[in-house]
Amino acid sequence: MRTCGPCTACCTALAVLDATLKKARFAPCRHLAAGCGCGIYDQRPKSCADFACDWLRGTWGGEDDRPDLSGVIVEAGRPDSVALAAAPGHTIDDHGPRTAEALFVAQGRAVQAWDPHRMRLTIDGAAREFAVVCVDVDGILLAHVAT
Ligand code: SF4
Ligand code: SF4
Numbered sequence: 001m002r003t004c005g006p007c008t009a010c011c012t013a014l015a016v017l018d019a020t021l022k023k024a025r026f027a028p029c030r031h032l033a034a035g036c037g038c039g040i041y042d043q044r045p046k047s048c049a050d051f052a053c054d055w056l057r058g059t060w061g062g063e064d065d066r067p068d069l070s071g072v073i074v075e076a077g078r079p080d081s082v083a084l085a086a087a088p089g090h091t092i093d094d095h096g097p098r099t100a101e102a103l104f105v106a107q108g109r110a111v112q113a114w115d116p117h118r119m120r121l122t123i124d125g126a127a128r129e130f131a132v133v134c135v136d137v138d139g140i141l142l143a144h145v146a147t
């Protein structure tokens with residue numbers, strides 16, 4: 001298992017919907033503390049404690065692909081689908097996210113690619129962009145507003 005080190009990408013890029021913390025996607029968590037990561041680490045919500053991106057699990061990328069360095073957070077929740085989120089300071093059009101997206105598309109997996117301004121779904125190799133989306137916990141598209 002790798003360690004997060006100085007990376008706090010998921011504390012901004014991902015939504016947290018916990019009874020004690022409701023944080024929107026791409027909004028920095030109010031508990032982020034400069035230089036030391038989570039300011040409430042020992043009392044952080046269960047959903048935070050349970051989360052590990054695929055880089056942290058060691059199932060994605062090399063040592064240099066830590067999300068704050070590569071620009072992409074990979075969550076391969078199911079064998080047939082994967083979610084990518086742009087790390088703070090990056091967009092999904094940066095090198096890292098696009099490389100990851102191309103790799104997973106080539107594997108025939110459905111890809112959700114999030115950046116701060118839009119979301120792209122690539123299913124069966126066909127990409128569609130959305131301004132607003134609603135997905136369920138398994139990443140299934142429930143509703144969308146096209147760009
Ligand atoms: S994005 Fe991954 S490596 Fe970075 S802080 Fe979150 S779990 Fe750790
Ligand atoms: S509570 Fe801590 S671990 Fe959870 S998102 Fe905020 S800073 Fe990150």
